[in-house]
Amino acid sequence: LGSWELNLVNNQLTWSDEVYRIFGLEPQEFSATYEAFLEAVHPDDRAAVDAAYSGSLREGRDSYEIEHRVVRRSSGEIRIVHEKCEHFRNEDGQIVRSAGMVHDITERKRAEEAIQHITDDLLRSNAELEQFAYVASHDLQEPLRMISSYVQLLAKRYQGKLDSDADEFIAFAVEGATRMQNLINDLLAYSRVGMRGNPFTPVSGEYLLEEALSNLQLTIQENGAQMTHDPLPVVKGDPIQLVQVFQNLLVNAIKFRGPEPPCVHMSARPAGNEWIFSVRDNGIGLDPKFAERIFTIFQRLNDRAAYPGTGIGLAVCKRIIQRHGGRIWVESQPDKGSTFYFTLPVKGTD
Structure with a gap:
């Protein structure tokens, strides 16, 4: 961080050693006037x-205050x-002296540009991946429908x-075609989260x-599930996608x-500018080491025959919650049930 001072009475400019270093000048090369300073500024910023x-x-x-470029006389490098x-x-209230600080922010700017480029x-x-997933899934529908029809025939x-x-x-063949149809439908739903919200x-x-x-309703009746909930708040979001989140978590x-009829309880509590929702069950639970893996697309922890599905439901939930600026996670132990948590912004919060 360099400093400078300009006496407006005699147009005498004084620089600290760091300013000389930033501008790539030696004291004997600089006439120490405001006009000489402007000569060191990049022509496009002058x-x-x-x-x-x-x-x-x-x-x-x-x-x-201002950000601008300078050109080092010795090397031509732009800072x-x-x-x-x-x-x-x-x-008398007249301005007779100016003093300032000079901070070389070149590396910070380069880092910001690199981050922006990566972003x-x-x-x-x-x-592009979302578009590819959508087009590929959509275009697979017709040939698969034909295969499925003939196999069923x-x-x-x-x-x-x-x-x-x-x-x-x-x-x-019938089972494989049906499973592929379900996968394609779920993949389409996954790709639509970001495209059609x-x-x-x-x-x-x-x-x-x-x-x-x-x-x-039918699934709840067939399984004898008991569904309870606390009062739930008003939030800000995409109603269609949020219904999908609620539904996917309840289905899971x-x-x-477990061996007992399912008992599922939903609640919410405030936390700053967001609400933390929870869905607690008395099911089979899971090992905590898989707590992140289950939100990855096509990841399954259980046998397909015992627990049918494509492994996309929780991945869809994660994408929807992330689109809403929230987080989703699970706390669980084997044979002790699971509690899924997710956050949503409070009504009126941007």
């Missing part, structure tokens, strides 16, 4: 720097600096008319839960049940 300083004097302001200046007045690349790559016409191996092979609006947590429970709580 007018703005002069306007900032001269304008502050003309308008009688006490200070100003970026942040300058801050204060003016001092005589007894832009990641956003572009993510958008084989099963209908020739079941029991061929040998037992043929029946088994046809059953495998609705604007955020205030929405009641009670409404979200009511919609999810209505969609799961019912699916991964």
Whole structure:
């Protein structure tokens, strides 16, 4: 951090050693005037720097600050600096002296540009992947529908008319086609989270839960599940996607049940500008070492035959919650149930 001082009476400019280093000059190479300083400023920034300083004097302001480039005379290297200046007045109120600080922010600016470049690349790559997933899944629908139709036709016409191996092979084909259809549908849902979201609006947590429970009415009855909840707040978000989060978490709580009928309880508590929701169950639980893995797409911890599914549901929940600026996590122990937590912004919070 360098410092300088300009006497406006005699146009004498004084620099600290650090300012000389930043500008790449030796004291004997510098005539120590305001005009000489402007010569060291990058040509494209010179007018703005002069306007900032001269304008502050003309308008009688006490200070100003500006970022600009300088060109080192010795090497031609361009550096970026942040300058801050204060003016001092005589007894008559006239500005007679200016003093300022010079901070070389080149490395910080380069780091910011690198981070921005990486961020832009990641956003572009993510958008391209979302588009690819959507197009690929969509384009796979028709050929898969045809395969599935013909396989089911084989099963209908020739079941029991061929040998037992043929029946088994046809059953495998039907199961595989059905599973692939489910995977494609879930992959489409996953890709749509970022592409087809609705604007955020205030929405009641009670409404979200009511919609999810209505969609799961048959599943709840078949499993004898007991669903309870505390009063739920109004939040800000995409109602359609949030219903999906509620529904996916409730489905998991019912699916991964233990020997007892499922008991699921939902609640929420305030935490600053967000609400922390929780979905607690009495199911089979999971090893804490898998607490992050389960939110990865296509990751499964349990046997498909015992617990059917594609392994996308929690990944979809994570993407939706992240789109809302929140977090999602789980606390669990084997055979002791699980509690899933996620955060959503308070109504009216940007």
